[in-house]
Amino acid sequence: MKSEILQILRERKNFVSGQELCGLFGVSRTAVWKAISQLKEDGYVVESVTNKGYRLLEEPELVTREAIESKLATKWAGRTLYCLEEVDSTNRAARELAEKGAPHGTLVVANRQNAGRGRRGRIWQMEPGTGIAMSLLLRPSLEPQKASMLTLVMGLAQAKALDRLFGLSAKIKWPNDLVIRGRKVSGTLTEMSAEMEEIHYVIIGTGINVNMTCFPEELKETATSLCEERGRRLSRAEIICACMEEFETCYQAFMEARDLRLLRQDYETYLVNKDRQVCVLDPAGEYTGTALGINDQGELLVETGNGIRTVFAGEVSVRGVYGYV
Numbered sequence: 001m002k003s004e005i006l007q008i009l010r011e012r013k014n015f016v017s018g019q020e021l022c023g024l025f026g027v028s029r030t031a032v033w034k035a036i037s038q039l040k041e042d043g044y045v046v047e048s049v050t051n052k053g054y055r056l057l058e059e060p061e062l063v064t065r066e067a068i069e070s071k072l073a074t075k076w077a078g079r080t081l082y083c084l085e086e087v088d089s090t091n092r093a094a095r096e097l098a099e100k101g102a103p104h105g106t107l108v109v110a111n112r113q114n115a116g117r118g119r120r121g122r123i124w125q126m127e128p129g130t131g132i133a134m135s136l137l138l139r140p141s142l143e144p145q146k147a148s149m150l151t152l153v154m155g156l157a158q159a160k161a162l163d164r165l166f167g168l169s170a171k172i173k174w175p176n177d178l179v180i181r182g183r184k185v186s187g188t189l190t191e192m193s194a195e196m197e198e199i200h201y202v203i204i205g206t207g208i209n210v211n212m213t214c215f216p217e218e219l220k221e222t223a224t225s226l227c228e229e230r231g232r233r234l235s236r237a238e239i240i241c242a243c244m245e246e247f248e249t250c251y252q253a254f255m256e257a258r259d260l261r262l263l264r265q266d267y268e269t270y271l272v273n274k275d276r277q278v279c280v281l282d283p284a285g286e287y288t289g290t291a292l293g294i295n296d297q298g299e300l301l302v303e304t305g306n307g308i309r310t311v312f313a314g315e316v317s318v319r320g321v322y323g324y325v
Contacts, residue, residue: 001025002035007070009046009056017053042066059235061129061211063111067237076105077136077244077251086112087133091191091205094135098193098201106137109240113207131225132208132236136247139201140255144194147202148313149260149298150251151176151190154204154243156263157250158186159270161242166230171272174291174300175313178208179272183224185209206243210236261296268293273318278302280309281317291318 004025008016021032036046036054045058059067065083072078080103087093087110094108113133138150155172162170162178170178170185178186186208193200209225211233226234253262260267268274273291280287280302289304300311300318311318 001027001031002038003066003069005032005035006039006044006056006066009054010059010070013056015047015049015052015055020053039066061233061235063109063132063236063240068109068240071237071241072244073241074105074244074248077248078105078107078241080106082106082108084108084110086110086114086128088114089205090133090135091189091203094137094203094205095191095193098137098203102137104137104139107134107240107244108137109134130212131210132206132240134240134243135203135205136244137201137203138251140199142199142255142258143197144192144199146258146297147192147194147199148175148190149254150202150204151188151313152260152267152294152298153250153254153263154188154190154206154247156267156270157247158188158206158208158243160246160250160266161239162226164246165238165242166226166234168226168229170270172267172270174271174273174294174318175298180224180226180229182272184222185224185226185229208239210234210239257296259296260294260298264294264296273300278318280311282311 005021018029018032022029036048040046042064043062044056047055047057063083065081068078068081068083082097084093090108090110090113094106097106097108110133112128152175155176155178158178159170159172162168168180170180173179176188177184186206189205191203209223211227212225213227215223250263254260256262271293274293276291277288278291287304289302289309292301292303292308294300295310298313302309302311
């Protein structure tokens with residue numbers, strides 16, 4: 001009930017009587033008062049006036065169940081929700097839940113992550129209140145070899161969400177990073193449990209730099225945050241919800257086609273690598289070329305002096321010839 005009351009107070013922007021809230025939820029005035037008190041304890045500033053009711057004046061920057069559920073407008077993505085204060089890795093927590101039978105669309109969010117993993121085993125840490133660490137559990141009826149495309153689906157969903165919320169021109173650095181003005185703001189790691197012909201579950205873990213204002217020395221030239229780009233602190237709960245909403249739409253198109261053909265044109269409008277010189281860091285030998293875009297399987301198409309080569313995300317990394325992108 002606390003989440004629902006918060007949503008009503010947020011939507012009305014004016015006083016809502018205690019009597020009306022009692023009628024809406026079929027509870028006593030005492031129950032409503034307790035819910036309002038809990039919101040105040042969570043940091044929400046709620047004005048209470050006799051004969052007028054309650055009015056929401058200020059919201060804290062929280063990632064809580066109430067904060068997310070009161071903003072979430074999805075059918076299934078994030079509807080089963082776990083908000084953790086601290087975790088080593090949201091992907092690991094989501095994996096444990098998956099093994100216990102957690103349903104498709106389960107979302108794990110942490111306020112602090114101290115041992116998250118990026119591609120190639122890199123460690124990613126997040127201090128409290130600074131960023132988003134979340135992992136989405138999926139159980140798609142899909143061939144295992146197609147699961148890697150879900151990384152691109154999430155990247156597109158994030159770019160669309162940031163564009164819609166803040167007008168930020170976030171671009172996708174194929175296959176799994178978001179960049180703004182050439183600096184990384186987000187990364188995604190997809191993991192899977194499967195047999196030869198069947199996926200048990202897929203976990204898409206994402207880290208977004210939201211309210212960071214400083215970075216380690218080794219990242220200062222290549223990383224940024226939404227706060228730095230927008231010039232103010234932003235609501236992590238709002239961003240999480242927007243990402244889930246956009247992902248749900250993109251995922252539907254992906255599952256309808258069972259590849260990226262319905263999303264390819266949209267994806268390429270955000271692709272920062274497109275028509276640029278790239279260096280492909282292939283274990284078999286580095287080579288350079290011009291990135292033309294992606295194919296329906298999400299592979300990067302790179303034109304070289306010897307023709308067009310397809311680059312599979314799981315095998316290589318791509319860098320700009322003269323820098324990170």
